Amino acid sequence: MQVLVTGGGGYIGSVLIELLLERGYRVKCLDRFFFGEQTLSELSGNPNLEIIKDDIRWFDPGILNGVDTVMDLAALSNDPSGELDPEKTMEINYKGRVRVASLAKKYGVERYILASSCSVYGFQDEIVCETSSTNPLTTYAKANLMAEQDVMPMADERFSVTVLRQATVYGLSPRMRFDLAINGMVLGFYKNGKIPIMRDGTQWRPFVHVRDTSKAFIMVMESEKEVVNREIFNVGSNEQNVQIHPLAKLIAESINLPFNFEWYGSPDKRSYRVDFSKIHDKLGFRASYTPKEGAKEVYDALVSGKITDNIKTRTVEWYKYLLEAQKIVREVEMNGIIL
Numbered sequence: 001m002q003v004l005v006t007g008g009g010g011y012i013g014s015v016l017i018e019l020l021l022e023r024g025y026r027v028k029c030l031d032r033f034f035f036g037e038q039t040l041s042e043l044s045g046n047p048n049l050e051i052i053k054d055d056i057r058w059f060d061p062g063i064l065n066g067v068d069t070v071m072d073l074a075a076l077s078n079d080p081s082g083e084l085d086p087e088k089t090m091e092i093n094y095k096g097r098v099r100v101a102s103l104a105k106k107y108g109v110e111r112y113i114l115a116s117s118c119s120v121y122g123f124q125d126e127i128v129c130e131t132s133s134t135n136p137l138t139t140y141a142k143a144n145l146m147a148e149q150d151v152m153p154m155a156d157e158r159f160s161v162t163v164l165r166q167a168t169v170y171g172l173s174p175r176m177r178f179d180l181a182i183n184g185m186v187l188g189f190y191k192n193g194k195i196p197i198m199r200d201g202t203q204w205r206p207f208v209h210v211r212d213t214s215k216a217f218i219m220v221m222e223s224e225k226e227v228v229n230r231e232i233f234n235v236g237s238n239e240q241n242v243q244i245h246p247l248a249k250l251i252a253e254s255i256n257l258p259f260n261f262e263w264y265g266s267p268d269k270r271s272y273r274v275d276f277s278k279i280h281d282k283l284g285f286r287a288s289y290t291p292k293e294g295a296k297e298v299y300d301a302l303v304s305g306k307i308t309d310n311i312k313t314r315t316v317e318w319y320k321y322l323l324e325a326q327k328i329v330r331e332v333e334m335n336g337i338i339l
């Protein structure tokens, strides 16, 4: 059984590939490696892993030969990154992923799983489930929803399509991200002894651990087609809809340090809670990790020096840097400027 993971060098992808290899799957990873190839360095000698450095917008479709399942994770992966260049975001997150799905179907792949996000719901007062109306507020969220809407009708008896709307992820990964709420709070605590909390802390957010969301992709692939084909699943658990201020307290508890915090931002009353009953009831999905455990592992890794907060761990800053660098190179090429 062979699985193609796009974006496999990323925060979720690098953990997902590790789990797939542990379970004996053969894996192809297709990624531009915007955050570097070292994210897969511990796995790179594995004979069951093939690494392809290419772009979902123009890769040679021949790599889909022999692939049974595509897990499509490649994307500019958060709201602020999506706003840096909205056109590029649409090119990659929407059109790029629709390209992956349609080529997968053409090349006889049996299953396609799209990594989407709970951000398609926007902020709503009610608890939202898969049949709730969507309200995408950013380019990132809109591109996710448009990709969902274009890939779903490709499903038929032979080609199974599933959409996974993931909660905000936390926990340790070889491509560390501190721009995610829980990981960012832990970093603030580690660096300044204070947990940064976005005002006013009463807002609700849904969370899921990086190994749990990876497990969800594998569960979908291993489920009967009839159960997952043409289906959307929210990925997370009802117990991990949490309010930001109590969450910060939990983080301090997990690290066993006095609870100190600092406010930032203007009061954000926007809140949302997600119902995760469907994935629990239909696939038997249960979260194995809690925010407390995730925060502790991230804190311990910071203390031991296993991870550091370089610019690549702050997704939007890194993409901003790459876009600026690309602009300078173009100017040099056009004007023949040599420094």
Ligand SMILES: NC(=O)c1ccc[n+]([C@@H]2O[C@H](COP(=O)([O-])OP(=O)(O)OC[C@H]3O[C@@H](n4cnc5c(N)ncnc54)[C@H](O)[C@@H]3O)[C@@H](O)[C@H]2O)c1
Binding pocket: 006, 007, 008, 009, 010, 011, 012, 013, 030, 031, 032, 033, 034, 035, 054, 055, 056, 057, 072, 073, 074, 075, 076, 077, 078, 092, 096, 115, 116, 117, 118, 165, 166, 167, 168, 169, 170, 175, 177, 180, 315
């Ligand atoms: N992390 C979260 O909290 C979260 C929540 C909901 C949804 N998601 C979605 O899950 C997926 C994975 O997220 P992540 O946190 O691992 O993000 P990430 O930024 O760590 O990983 C994305 C990977 O995609 C690659 N990539 C980007 N554009 C590419 C292109 N054009 N061609 C090939 N590769 C490209 C990057 O190099 C990177 O390795 C994304 O689609 C993201 O939107 C993430």
